[in-house]
Amino acid sequence: MPKKKTTSQLVQHATEMPLSVIEQAQHELQQSRVSWFRASRRTSFFITFYLCGFVLFTLLSLFVYIYPVDGIDILITREFQENRTPWLITTMTAISYLGYQPILFGLMILATALIFWLVRLRLEALLVIALSVVSSLLNVLIKLLVARPRPSTHLVDVFRQATGASFPSGHVMSYLAYFGILFSFGVILLKRDRWWHFLVLTIPALFVILVGPSRIYLGAHWASDVLGAYLLGSLLLGLTLWLYLTLRKRGILAQQRAPLSTPNQQATNQHTTAIAEAEREKRIAKIDTVQRTETARANKGTE
Numbered sequence: 001m002p003k004k005k006t007t008s009q010l011v012q013h014a015t016e017m018p019l020s021v022i023e024q025a026q027h028e029l030q031q032s033r034v035s036w037f038r039a040s041r042r043t044s045f046f047i048t049f050y051l052c053g054f055v056l057f058t059l060l061s062l063f064v065y066i067y068p069v070d071g072i073d074i075l076i077t078r079e080f081q082e083n084r085t086p087w088l089i090t091t092m093t094a095i096s097y098l099g100y101q102p103i104l105f106g107l108m109i110l111a112t113a114l115i116f117w118l119v120r121l122r123l124e125a126l127l128v129i130a131l132s133v134v135s136s137l138l139n140v141l142i143k144l145l146v147a148r149p150r151p152s153t154h155l156v157d158v159f160r161q162a163t164g165a166s167f168p169s170g171h172v173m174s175y176l177a178y179f180g181i182l183f184s185f186g187v188i189l190l191k192r193d194r195w196w197h198f199l200v201l202t203i204p205a206l207f208v209i210l211v212g213p214s215r216i217y218l219g220a221h222w223a224s225d226v227l228g229a230y231l232l233g234s235l236l237l238g239l240t241l242w243l244y245l246t247l248r249k250r251g252i253l254a255q256q257r258a259p260l261s262t263p264n265q266q267a268t269n270q271h272t273t274a275i276a277e278a279e280r281e282k283r284i285a286k287i288d289t290v291q292r293t294e295t296a297r298a299n300k301g302t303e
Helices: 007-032 036-051 053-066 071-080 086-095 102-118 122-146 170-189 195-217 223-249 263-302
Strands: none
Touching: 071 195, 071 223, 086 195, 102 122, 102 170, 122 170, 122 223, 170 195, 170 223, 195 223
């Protein structure tokens, strides 16, 4: 009859399993990372690219404040809404779904930060949360300042009714804050030599690219709302990456690059240890045999 495991053994087994998974994830990520010199160059490129949108966003903000409803915005929305097939409406609604679920979206952000923390990307984990919080607060502030009305049903079709001011798009800013920083970290840190690297880059990129058109198509925002959100979100992302580069250079929350062993290496190490232990026991046994022989000879000599 098999022997039942004690409670302590069950607890130990339950805690060892997630630790093993975390260690494997840490090793996989460490093997995938590029050198810090290359990562810093990529970060500098993103900072320059994102900050270029600041001037454009300022000009666009002034424009929509002076002209709340513009003929170009109406024309663009009507062009987007020419195709009204059910599958396209469903697709556009699905892309915007997370923006309508703040609790679920918030849990996703916290879960992502937790995963980053467990794989020793601690500075990155904090920045994922910080950027989303700052982006949401800034979006609310600018909406109060500009106070632009949303598209109305007598101008365009509104497939999904939304409340509050229109400029800039909250969906676009929140998606750019979360998915944009994931995409940026993927480009900056990873070598792109594994299949999951491309998932880390492709999925966030698709959400960032498609959320803007989805907001226009659904009649929730004007095209200039979406453009303004992309520009402002890019500015925040650029500032976040600049802060990231500065803190990394100073070693703040730097990853401990201790060597991690793979399961095969661990098995090899255990095998080597077992062989060494067996050799040591053989030497001890041999020494013990020699000592007994010498003692027996000495006893015979005294007799």
